[in-house]
Amino acid sequence: MKLFEPLKIKKMKLKNRLVMAPMQLVLGLTNKRARTYYMERAKGGVGCIVLAATAVDLLVDDKAWGRPDGVARFTETMQSFTDDVHKTGAKIGIQLWHGNHFPAGNGSADVPGSRRVAPSATDDMKELTRDEIQSIIEKFAMASKKAMESGLDFIELHGAHGYLLCQFFSGTDNKRTDEYGGDLYARMRFGLETVKSVRAAVGNDFPVFYRLGAEEKRAGGVTLRQSKLFAIELEKAGVDVMDVSIGHVANRSASPSKRASMGTYVYLAEAIKQNIKIPVIAVGRIHTPELAETILAQQKADLIALGRQLITDPYWPQKVQEGKAKNIIPCQSCNTCFRPLRSSKWKPGDPICKVNERAGREIDMPLP
Numbered sequence: 240m241k242l243f244e245p246l247k248i249k250k251m252k253l254k255n256r257l258v259m260a261p262m263q264l265v266l267g268l269t270n271k272r273a274r275t276y277y278m279e280r281a282k283g284g285v286g287c288i289v290l291a292a293t294a295v296d297l298l299v300d301d302k303a304w305g306r307p308d309g310v311a312r313f314t315e316t317m318q319s320f321t322d323d324v325h326k327t328g329a330k331i332g333i334q335l336w337h338g339n340h341f342p343a344g345n346g347s348a349d350v351p352g353s354r355r356v357a358p359s360a361t362d363d364m365k366e367l368t369r370d371e372i373q374s375i376i377e378k379f380a381m382a383s384k385k386a387m388e389s390g391l392d393f394i395e396l397h398g399a400h401g402y403l404l405c406q407f408f409s410g411t412d413n414k415r416t417d418e419y420g421g422d423l424y425a426r427m428r429f430g431l432e433t434v435k436s437v438r439a440a441v442g443n444d445f446p447v448f449y450r451l452g453a454e455e456k457r458a459g460g461v462t463l464r465q466s467k468l469f470a471i472e473l474e475k476a477g478v479d480v481m482d483v484s485i486g487h488v489a490n491r492s493a494s495p496s497k498r499a500s501m502g503t504y505v506y507l508a509e510a511i512k513q514n515i516k517i518p519v520i521a522v523g524r525i526h527t528p529e530l531a532e533t534i535l536a537q538q539k540a541d542l543i544a545l546g547r548q549l550i551t552d553p554y555w556p557q558k559v560q561e562g563k564a565k566n567i568i569p570c571q572s573c574n575t576c577f578r579p580l581r582s583s584k585w586k587p588g589d590p591i592c593k594v595n596e597r598a599g600r601e602i603d604m605p606l607p
């Protein structure tokens with residue numbers, strides 16, 4: 240099957256075409272609960288794992304952890320975690336994200352002294368100055384280098400879902416009149432400078448993925464036509480893999496409900512792929528091996544990301560490879576897994592999946 244053909248990205252060799260999509264389940268990164276959860280997906284046979292959106296500050300700034308040795312401890316623990324993942328044959332990278340806090344933010348709560356910031360002022364966000372923009376670009380670069388030094392195999396820049404990189408590209412959010420705003424190409428500048436600065440920090444061999452929000456699904460937001468042009472420039476700037484997503488955090492469209500057809504967003508990956516040479520990832524309710532295989536066979540994408548389906552059944556890849564696809568436990572696209580993000584009552588150890596009661600609780604319910 241094409242799904243199990245290896246793929247080389249720079250010096251990283253993926254054993255198959257299956258990517259675990261980044262999914263923030265508020266489990267943390269390197270603690271035992273998070274590690275056990277991710278290790279089960281690695282053992283389940285996925286080619287690579289993208290660790291969920293992680294604030295750049297957490298990799299470079301102890302203040303974001305609220306403790307003096309936060310970054311050093313992250314690096315040390317991540318090294319042993321990545322060693323364990325590598326023993327399964329899987330690769331692992333991290334999605335780097337800017338969650339609109341400056342000078343520092345950790346993604347879950349405001350770091351004392353930080354403010355909410357955006358390309359242009361809104362009711363609750365202040366417009367970034369050019370110096371602040373430079374400082375954020377530097378942080379992406381420093382965080383990428385730290386990820387590399389922590390044993391991670393690649394980084395992914397989160398340029399989708401209405402977060403900072405996406406906001407700079409979006410004509411709705413970016414009303415700047417300096418060189419970072421204006422026409423489409425000016426709105427690409429922040430993203431392109433970030434990619435170039437990351438590339439300079441990590442060198443030529445370390446793979447850099449970009450999660451491109453190819454359509455924002457909101458009035459005046461990013462369109463596919465614009466994203467096709469952006470993808471060309473991102474490739475030129477040094478991106479190695481284009482992970483094509485969609486939607487905006489406000490309209491929750493990135494994770495389609497059960498009413499959406501299977502593979503509902505594949506047309507985006509297919510369209511982006513026409514304009515670039517680097518590998519493209521398709522995502523969005525690609526739950527059956529038949530569909531995943533067809534997407535690859537029809538060259539609509541080079542890699543298939545499985546998100547919620549791997550929460551429900553971590554062993555999807557292994558079952559398919561062993562010819563036991565009928566044993567796959569299907570994801571219902573019910574979006575119960577958003578509970579950790581949306582309910583203030585949820586805490587690690589509470590259920591996150593209607594179907595798989597062990598998801599996120601593997602440490603509490605070890606397999607016999």
Ligand SMILES: Cc1cc2nc3c(=O)[nH]c(=O)nc-3n(C[C@H](O)[C@H](O)[C@H](O)COP(=O)(O)O)c2cc1C
Nearest residue numbers: 260261262263291292493494523524545546547576
């Ligand atoms: C609970 C949850 C958290 C998510 N967190 C992230 C994230 O941190 N970064 C990101 O780019 N996408 C995130 N996503 C979107 C997924 O990566 C994926 O694109 C989406 O769920 C569609 O794929 P699927 O139908 O295979 O689940 C999240 C999705 C879910 C369900």
